[in-house]
Amino acid sequence: MAGRLIQIDKEEVTTPVGEVVLTGINTDDVYFVTVTGVEVSTDANIRTRVAISGSADTTSNYSRAGKQFKDNTTFGNSTSTNDNQWNIHFTGGNGTGEINNFHYYVYNFNNANKHSSITVHESGLNKLQVLTGMQGAAIHTVNQANDGLSFISSAGNITAGNFVLYKVL
Amino acid sequence: MSNIRLLKKTIVSSSVNSVNLDNIFSEDFDKYIININNLHTSSATYLHGRVIDFSGRSANTAEYNYATLYSPSTSTSATEERGVNKTEWESLGYQGAGADYNGMYNITISNPADSTKYTFYQSHCVGVRSTPTVYLWKSVGMYSDFEAIGGLELFPRAGTLDGGVFHVYGVGRN
Numbered sequence: 001m002a003g004r005l006i007q008i009d010k011e012e013v014t015t016p017v018g019e020v021v022l023t024g025i026n027t028d029d030v031y032f033v034t035v036t037g038v039e040v041s042t043d044a045n046i047r048t049r050v051a052i053s054g055s056a057d058t059t060s061n062y063s064r065a066g067k068q069f070k071d072n073t074t075f076g077n078s079t080s081t082n083d084n085q086w087n088i089h090f091t092g093g094n095g096t097g098e099i100n101n102f103h104y105y106v107y108n109f110n111n112a113n114k115h116s117s118i119t120v121h122e123s124g125l126n127k128l129q130v131l132t133g134m135q136g137a138a139i140h141t142v143n144q145a146n147d148g149l150s151f152i153s154s155a156g157n158i159t160a161g162n163f164v165l166y167k168v169l
Numbered sequence: 170m171s172n173i174r175l176l177k178k179t180i181v182s183s184s185v186n187s188v189n190l191d192n193i194f195s196e197d198f199d200k201y202i203i204n205i206n207n208l209h210t211s212s213a214t215y216l217h218g219r220v221i222d223f224s225g226r227s228a229n230t231a232e233y234n235y236a237t238l239y240s241p242s243t244s245t246s247a248t249e250e251r252g253v254n255k256t257e258w259e260s261l262g263y264q265g266a267g268a269d270y271n272g273m274y275n276i277t278i279s280n281p282a283d284s285t286k287y288t289f290y291q292s293h294c295v296g297v298r299s300t301p302t303v304y305l306w307k308s309v310g311m312y313s314d315f316e317a318i319g320g321l322e323l324f325p326r327a328g329t330l331d332g333g334v335f336h337v338y339g340v341g342r343n
Contacts, residue, residue: 004171010342034340036199036279037286069236069309071251097287097313101279103200121277123289123309131234131253133291133309162199164342166172 005032005166009148016041016157022165023054023148030168031106033118033149038092038100038161043127044154046089046100050109050116050140056150057140060084066120066136078134085152086138091124092153100124100161102134104149105168112145172341173202179335184211187324190337191221194281194319198339201281203321205274205335208264211328213298216261216272220281220288220312221320228314229256235310239263242303258290259326262306265298266328272296284317 008024008031025031038046049056062083068076068090080087091100102122108114116139123133140146151163176193194201208216219227233252237260240247250260264272273295280286294306312318324330 005173005340007172007341012342034200034342037283067238069238069307071234071236071253071311075236075238075249097315099280099286101200101289103277121291121293123279123291123311125287125311125313131236131309131311133236135238135291135307135309162342164340166340 004169006169008165008167010164013158013161016159018152018157020151020158020163021051021054021148022163023051024165025106025109025147027167028110031109032166032168033104033106034164035103036101036162039159040092040153041094041156041159043093044156045092047085047087047152047154049085049150050146051148051150052144052146054148057146058084061141062086062138063141064088064136064138066134069133069135071131078136088120088134088136088138089122090134091122091126091132093127095127095129098125098127098129109146113143115143116140116146174339174341175336176339177337181330181333184329184331186329187322188330188335189221189320189322190335191225191320193337196282199280199283199342200340201278202338202340203274203276203278203335205272205333207333208272208274208330209332210264210266210325211331213265214328215259215263215326217324217326218258218261219322220318221322222316223319227322230314231256232313233258233310234313235260235308237306237308239304239306243300258310260308261292262294262296262308263304264296270298270301281318284315287315288312288318
């Protein structure tokens, strides 16, 4: 962690919403996203997209690579290319204690000549009550400037959670 | 103004059985970062942890789950370890013994002071031991009790903690 974190945007979800968008990336600095205590209305996972002018980019240019840590069985590999969203979260549900916590380091979103990418660090409890955590990386394979990130649930709504975007200085 | 706040700094300069990072969690934050630099142990060993409640008690109930992946620089493969309903987190990281061998940690804690949520950690450790060999160590864990906790107790699987600098930061959301 560098010397300072400057908060750029935040959304605290206390009533059900279909989407959370964090915006304000407008420099070439590294950014940092923290998300804690995310709950969803049904057995579903958080999906992430880049945002352009505050709106999610739904084109099929999302790739990922990572490892799904689990406390009850062999870890899973998580790889995919050309999706229309990043499927990088594997915890959450609507049972007791089922929440998601994660953070990203965010790179090159403001640079129109490079792909946008993130590192993914997750820990939470999935819909089967298994401690799970994705540790990986993801990239948006288009040279375009993006100003934020969009979060949805793969089904139903996001019902709780603190979403915060920081600039790292 | 920065949104990351230093909450505690602890320096270990002589042999101790454990380090208590107590009174660090509160409702002011929901995300914390613990950086440990130059952790020295009396033997090549794992770093373990337990939560400390607001009365100062180190909880040893069987409510700790974890999943770890590590890979040494001398190997082409990675090893998985996991545990459920343990009485402590058994695999936050690892380091060798001796002046030249140490562990560097970045640990993130989520929701510790929230009595409506379980507490989760993610640990990223660079461990150095004889040869020298560097270990990548990644771990996630959960304390499955709806109990607000105030801190962490960190201790080696074997032997003593002989040195290290511990910084605890709160990541502000407001």
